[in-house]
Amino acid sequence: MRVTPCQAALAGAIGLNLLLLYCAWRGPGGSPPSCRPPRGVPGITVLLRDFEDFENDLAGTARSFASLPVPVLVVAETAPYPPVPLPAEVGLLPLRPAADRPPPLAHPELHIRTRHVALVPDGTRAVPGLLERMRDALEGGGAASNVRLVAAPVGSAPLQCLELRLEPREWTARYGDGAPGVCRAVEGTAVLLLRTRDLFALPFPLARPVPTALFIQAAFRGWGLRVMPAAFPAARRPPVSPHGRWKAENLAETRRRRLMRDLGIKLEVLADGQERWYGCGKETVRCFGTVHARTPEYILAGRWTPPCCLRALRETARHVTGVLEAAGVRYWLEGGSLLGAARLGDIIPWDYDVDLGIYQEDVGKCRWLAAAAAGEPVEDAEGFLWEKAAEGDFYRVHYSRSNRLHVDLWPFYPRGGVMTKDTWLGHPQDVEFPESFLRPRVPMLFAGFTAMAPNNARAFLELKFGPGAIENPEYPNPAIKRLEQD
Known part of the structure; x- marks a missing residue:
């Protein structure tokens, strides 16, 4: 095909415009790179991410590391306020878009051209050559090494090496004392160095608090952590004001909760045995939505x-x-709750409610049940909500008015020596049974206390679930998902 002079001129103009647009793009330091160096050039970029706007040493920390010299970027949702007098060579990488301004790059990693990055906490002072020694420690293990993070302490206190074991199915992170050479996390203020490509391969590369975010995401991938003995000095800073400390603690708690939500962690068990809980409480809604076909969404997600x-x-x-x-109401563990008691002495780990049977004639003995039977939801003195279920003739007791985790109370009555009820929801195990199972009822360990149960739990459960029900665990609806699929 013949190209006319006009077409050639038009193509040249388009190419020139694209080149001008590319070269006019400004990096975080403000200088227009006429030809950006290829990504992954040797060097280390310092990222200043963990700091507070209201009380910080950001200018001093940035100035100290910029003097090495290495590229330094302040990473924040927006520019710090009050404004911080950053050195001219220090760039600002804003993460939050503004409606009236051009957006920041969708990929923050395009601002970083070096092969390695160091995440430096506020108030740290640079040591010539130490970042390079950290980089050499990272690269010295060879291709077979699983070490992807190197940590160096800030200040005089040494870092404590920790083991970190993740249990995704149980939404849990467990910390313990790490053996020499087996670090997955550290306790203490630290500079963290890793390869740029590794940092931005993480789903939450710049989440705060930075150390916790990196340690958990690294543990999911089986990455190792090496601790350096050499330390960075900490800046001498005036004591934080009481109001500043209060603000910092509240912000830290908010960030940590947001991070754990994003990472899918509901419980942290610390090395000293203390527990940090995340997720629902009495004042919140429950952690999962409506259950369809007896299969909560979390089961489909492998949790x-x-x-x-x-x-x-x-x-x-x-x-x-x-x-x-x-109140003298005769009750007993029913269905999956009895199955959990017989198998584990506890709730089945994937169950989403508790089932109790009660004698229908005893409903009037309990003031809360009687009120619910009259059609009025009632909150008892401890904040539990009793109500009649909308699906039929049974009752629910919710953890709170907001949090609808519940215990179902199923009213049975004897008819010709067989216990029956008026509402059947079509579950395979929802069947009548001889009243002799309840004469007498017997105590059974369940969920940390003693509850009443049928006198022959095995026979009762095999009547409802089939032979081998105790020894052969299964999800509530195997037609949707089977336990062996996990």
Whole structure:
């Protein structure tokens, strides 16, 4: 095909415009790179991410590391306020778009051209050559090494090496004392160095708090961590004001909760045995939505019941059984709850409610049940909500008015020596049974307390679930997903 002079001129103009647009793009330092160096050039870029706007040493930290010299970027949602007098050579990488301004790049990694990055906490002072020694320690293990992070302490206190074990199915992160050479996390203020490509291969590369975010994401991938003995000095800073400390603590808690939500962690068990809980409480909604076909969404995602929900279910079950016993209402563990008691002495790890049977004639003995039977939801003195279920003739006791984790109370009545009820939801295990199983009822360990149960749990469960029900665990609806698929 013949190209006319006009077409050639038009193509040249388009190419020139594209080149001008490319070269006019300004990096975070403000200088227009006429030809950007290829990504991954040797060197280390310092990222200043963990700092507070209201009280910080950002200018001093930036000035110290810029003097090495290495590229330094302040990474924040928006420019710090009050404004910080940053050195001219220090760039600002804003992460939050503004409606009236051109957006920041969708990929922050395009601002970083070096092969390595160091995440430096606020108040750190540079040591000539130490970043390079950290880089050499990272690269010295060879291609077979799984070390992807190097940590160096800030200040005089050494870092404590920690083991970090993730249990995604249980939404749990467990820390423990690490053996020499087996670090997955560290306790203490640290500079963290890793390859740029590794940092931005993470789904949350710049989440805060930075150390926790990196350690958990690295542990998911089986990355190792090496600790350097040499330390960076900490700046001498005036004491933080009480108001500043209060603000910092509240912000830290908010960030940590947001991070754990994003990473799918509902419980952290610390090295000293303390627990940090995330997820639902009495004032919040529950951690999962409506359950369809007896299969919660978390089961389809390869997870089990969030630990905060199991804790709330245990608390609700203990409360309800205590109220029923005090009122003289005869009850017993039913369905999957009895199955969990027989198998584990606890709620089944993927169950989403607790089931109790009660004698229908005893409903009037309990003031809360009687109120619910009259059609009025009622909140008891401890904040549990009792109501009649919309689906039929049974009752629910919710963890709270907001959090609808619940215990179901199924009213049975004897007819010709067989226990039956008026509402059947079509579950395979929802069947009649001889009243002899309840004469007498017997105590059974369940969810940290003693509940009443049928006198022959095995026979009762095999009547409802089939032979081998105790020894052969299965998800509530195997037609949707089977346990062996996990």
